[in-house]
Amino acid sequence: MLQTLLGDFPRREYMLNGHNACAGCGPALAVRYLVKVSRQEAVIVIPASCWSIIAGVEPFRSLETVVLHCPFPAAASVGAGIKKGLEAVGDTRTQVIVLAGDGATFDIGMQGLSGVAERNEDLLYVCYDNEAYMNTGTQRSSASPYGSLSTTTPAPRAKSSPKKEIMKIMAAHRIPYAATASVAYPADLMAKMQRAMQVKGFRFLHIFTPCMQGWGSPVEFTVRLARLAVLTRIFPLYEVADGARYRISSFPEEHIPIEEYLQGQKRFAGLDESQKALLQKEVDRNWAALCRQADHSPFISDD
Amino acid sequence: MGRKLLDGNQAAALAVKLARAQVVCAYPITPQTSLVESIAGMWAQGDFSGEYVSVESEYSALAYLIGAAYAGARTFTATSSQGLAYMHELLHWAAGARLPIVMVNANRALGAPWSLEPDHLDSLAQRDTGWIQFYCAAVQEIMDTLLFSFRLAEETRLPCMVIYDGFVLSHTVEVVEPPLQKQADAFLPAPPAKAALQTEQPQNLQAVTSFQYLARVFQERHLDMLQVPRVAKKLTREYAAILGRSYPLVEACGLKEAATVVVAAGSAAQTIKSVLPALNSPEGPTGLLRLRLFRPLPAEEIVSLLARPHIQRVVVVDRDLSAGLGGIFAQELRALLQGSPFEGKICELNLAGGVDLTPQLLRRGLKAAAAGGGEQGRIIWGVDL
Known part of the structure; x- marks a missing residue:
């Protein structure tokens, strides 16, 4: 067992070597941790995304469980249908995990995702967010941040709208459990995954998974940038129970300016000082709002 | 059960119940609506042995059944017109994955402009998706063909669409003779109570592939499709022996x-x-x-x-x-x-x-x-x- 502060996780890998991910792949790292928790207790559903490739091209596979691929907008509904179908044939034990990118979650799959969340289907939905359509070579999604460049928001017309606030949307569905996590904090990520596996009903994990190819950074920067996103409060780590009660998982001790996060990435090369100031202001405002929410309605779990 | 006065949609709902479908998932659309309402009504009263799930779109209805069918469950949905068109991508997926999903389509013209007329282009536009298609001419035939289709789909591992004219058949009452449950069971055995997915046996289903494999998938589906008339004739004889009714292809x-x-x-x-x-x-x-x-x-x-x-x-x-x-x-x-x-x-x-x-x-x-x-x-x- 791998001893961590938050739990014991197996040394055994449920994600195999020799997979198809790029060097420094954030999504590959996230799933390696996730499947250490879900092991062989869950079927994994993957819509079109980087993981369509990482899971292996016929006849290969990289995960030690049943993986089912499905069309781009269909993952949430296919996942919920698998769970219902398993129950119908007498298997109430096997869980179902959807593993979708930000494109499938924030954009094309939003309707089905909202449907399963509203019906509180017994499903664990994981969104690995690399903030653009990376599998097809970096086109903007509604998860792309303000001011970022992509092949469909090329210089000098960087993305002019802010990142869609997916956690607020999911919380508004009053689902039993939602949490953010990051590949820079594996113990926290696995603890949240474990908690999510124990909850009945619809669960949502939003995992920050940098893409060095798409962001224009050296491949060894994945974890550093993921950590800086948390420390600068761009991507805070927190949990939401029943869409109402909040708990912040990690309080950055010092206030690190977002500049430290932005400077290592070519996708932000077009941002001028006034735009950076605007972005900093929004980050500070969001953090303050999150702190108020957590103080006002704290989430106290059983564990 | 004796003779009953039923319209096409009510007859279809009764056939789904007799087929012991395990997961029904649908989105209402005129003129199919009264069919799913009938199933929802039976489900709410405890008269339907399966699960009924009302979702937020036709797209999700078929996606849901693709999931349930993968798990090994007997599945059914119903739609019409724009709803069928909205399912299009998933019709291909269900056939490619060889999932024996059964659906009803009540024909209705596709817009624009809006219309409720029984034009057949909605289902004919799905001709190349790899689904078996039956066009029915009477209410009794709808009931028999639908029950029959579950067995045909499961034996051929091909999804099956039972089609009838909106309003003309969906809402016209005829005298029908519903099968008894024991007759239905004799023709269509209960589905196996075992999950088709076992996580201890890892698989990577419908993963990206190359033309060498894909060409075989397409070829095999075509050859299996060509076997449908033969299988259907065999099953028609069985159906006639149990229920005393048969329909030619x-x-x-x-x-x-x-x-x-x-x-x-x-x-x-x-x-x-x-x-x-x-x-x-x-x-x-x-x-x-x-x-x-x-x-x-x-x-x-x-x-x-x-x-x-x-x-x-x-x-x-x-x-x-x-x-x-x-x-x-x-x-x-x-x-x-x-x-x-x-x-x-x-x-x-x-x-x-x-x-x-x-x-x-x-x-x-x-x-x-x-x-x-x-x-x-x-x-x-x-x-x-």
Whole structure:
């Protein structure tokens, strides 16, 4: 067992070597941790995304469980249908995990995702967010941040709208459990995954998974940038129970300016000082709002 | 169970119950709505053994069933028109994954503009998705074909679409004789109570592949589709032995002396059949060929039924239109009968937009055909008659 502060996780890998991910792949790292928790207790559903490739091209596979691929907008509904179908044939034990990118979650799959969340289907939905359509070579999604460049928001017309606030949307569905996590904090990520596996009903994990190819950074920067996103409060780590009660998982001790996060990435090369100031202001405002929410309605779990 | 007065949608709902479908998932759309309402009603009262899930779109309804069918459950959905079009991507996926999903489509014209007319283009536009397609002509037939389809789909591992005209059949009450549950069970055994997915046996299902493998997938599906008439005939005999009713894949009426044969599908064929004795065209007696199974097209049956020297002319009734080409049934018949004595003589009476086929309209259509109005690919437009 791998001893961590938050739990014991197996040394055994449920994600195999020799997979198809790029060097420094954030999504590959996230799933390696996730499947250490879900092991062989869950079927994994993957819509079109980087993981369509990482899971292996016929006849290969990289995960030690049943993986089912499905069309781009269909993952949430296919996942919920698998769970219902398993129950119908007498298997109430096997869980179902959807593993979708930000494109499938924030954009094309939003309707089905909202449907399963509203019906509180017994499903664990994981969104690995690399903030653009990376599998097809970096086109903007509604998860792309303000001011970022992509092949469909090329210089000098960087993305002019802010990142869609997916956690607020999911919380508004009053689902039993939602949490953010990051590949820079594996113990926290696995603890949240474990908690999510124990909850009945619809669960949502939003995992920050940098893409060095798409962001224009050296491949060894994945974890550093993921950590800086948390420390600068761009991507805070927190949990939401029943869409109402909040708990912040990690309080950055010092206030690190977002500049430290932005400077290592070519996708932000077009941002001028006034735009950076605007972005900093929004980050500070969001953090303050999150702190108020957590103080006002704290989430106290059983564990 | 005795005889009952049911409309097409109620009959379909009862067939789903008798089939012991385990997961039903649907989104309401006129004229299918009363079908899913019937199932929801039975489910709420505890009269339906399966699960009923009402979702936020047709797209999600079929996606849900793809998941449930992967898990090994017997599944059903129903839709119509825009709803079927919205499912399009997933129709291909269900067939490619060889999932024996059964669905009803109540025909309704696709917009624009909005309409409730029973045009067939909604289901015919799904011709190439790899689903078996049956077109029904009466309420009893809807009930029997639907129950039958669960077994056919499961034996062939091909999804199956049972199609009938919106309102004309979905909302018309007829006397029907529902099967007893024990008869239904004798024909369609309960689905296995075992999950088709076992996580201890890792798989990577429908993963990205290359043409070498994909070509085999497509080829195999085609060859299996070609086996459907044979399997369906075998199952028809079993159905008849248990329930005392049977339907041919292609229904022939009055072909022995016919000079003109009308080819039609759906409720229009029932109208034609009912007036057939009084329907002598200027060229002589008229016969009927009703296409009940459309995908796969029962080519051998059609060709052999038409191979009679006294048949001079074939008139295909299409309630659909592929703009720039013509009616889809007519095109299929023309392709099938190329090189036969009928080449160049296949007329098309087109009722696209849901033109109602009255006996008077049919007579006018046959007269126009006899006058050569439909030769050389020209269309006899129902709306002009």
